[in-house]
Amino acid sequence: MNRRERSSDVAAEAQRRQVNARLAYFGDRCDQIVSTTRELVEIESPSDDKAAADHLSEAVAQKFAALGGQISLHRAHDFGNHLQVDFAGKAGGKPVLLLGHYDTVYPLGTLANMPCRLVDDKLTGPGVLDMKSGIALMLHSMAALRQWHGELPRPVTVFLVSDEEVGSDSSRAITESLARKSAAVLVLEPAAGSQGAVKTARKGVGDYQIKATGKASHAGLDFEKGVNAIVELARQIEKVTSFTDLKKGLTVNVGMVSGGSRTNVVPAEATAQVDVRIARLQDAAYIDKKMRGLRPFNRKCRLHITGGINRPPMERTPGVAALYGKAVAIARTLGWKLGEAAVGGGSDGNFTAGLGIPTLDGLGGVGDGAHASHEHILVSELPRRAALIAGLIMSV
Secondary structure, eight states, rough: OOOHHHHHHHHHHHHHHHHHHHHHHHHHHHHHHHHHHHHHHTTTOOTTOOHHHHHHHHHHHHHHHTOOOEEEEEOOOSSSOOOEEOOOOSSSSEEEEEEEEEOOSTTTGGTTSSOOOOOTTEEEEETTIIHHHHHHHHHHHHHHHHEEEHOSSOEEEEEEEEEEEGTTTTTHHHHHHHTTTTTTTOOSSOOBBBTBEEEEEEEEEEEEEEEOOOEEEEETTTTGGGGOOOHHHHHHHHHHTTTTTTGGEEEEEEEEEEEOOOOTTTTTTEEEEEHHHHHHHSHHHHHHHHHTTOSSSSTTTTEEEEEEEEEEBBBOHHHHHHHHHHHHHHHHHHOOOOOOEEEEETEEEEEEHHOOOOOOOOOOOOOOTTTSSOOOGGGGGOOOOOOOHHHHHHHO
């Protein structure tokens, strides 16, 4: 073995020891990560309750401030305030953006019937997976980096929004502004599946409303004088459903329908709420044109189409693939094979990826049951998840 080979082996062994030490560091502090997660879960924060959401953002802000972060609150009128935390680093350059949300889909009082409990390897509770464990992982990864390096090796921005579960209307512009200033975006949404795959592609999301207007009349006395809006809408539903193209990853789902007043009245109005998912940005204009191009089957009816694509798709661009490659390499040194997944649901990572900023999603907790009564995370996955996040912050 020559000198160069020996030097390479020594360097590899040193790296292996360092990685194992860092994994052991988080293993020793797993109970602390669980405790932080539990604390966040037990502060309920539904999207539609500003006071409750603000209570959680204040608690989280205090924790980041204790780590040396500079706190900025972006005040929102109808939702909780959005929390931005900026950390300086030894090196200059663009920061890494850690992105997430602290609102949940659960109404206030859910904890009474869905308490936060640790049973074997599972920590349960409303929002524990989506995504309060992700926030806890942010906190403990940042704390570790500060302890290992004295100060962060690079600038980091944390941005947590309060309205992700309801469309991110009040936070999107801020998210996009911060992303444009960042080298990469790490999204701490839940991992995909029990194997903890990260998400390298997400479908774009659209919401449309189709309103059909006809003419009311008595169903018995003046049936012929009426124009049935429900019949018109039924034909439109059949039409828009045909826009689905599974090979392109394009789906159109009519999820809610309403109309009419009484059975003995020819209905004058009927409405359908339509969910659209697209895998490719180029299909956004296509499906929008199709939806807005709908015309009445019955010329006596009128149609009114509203809505549109509100989240662009997160596509697996070269920038996304390169970031995933770094994550795979880090995971390999930690002793596991990190998979990737393309999923149908959207996140705020769709916005950042849509701008062309390298984005890696699904770096948060590993578990199951997001938005459901069995929502939980696997506690045993927390240490290597934290080690992966810390490694990515340093290597991007």
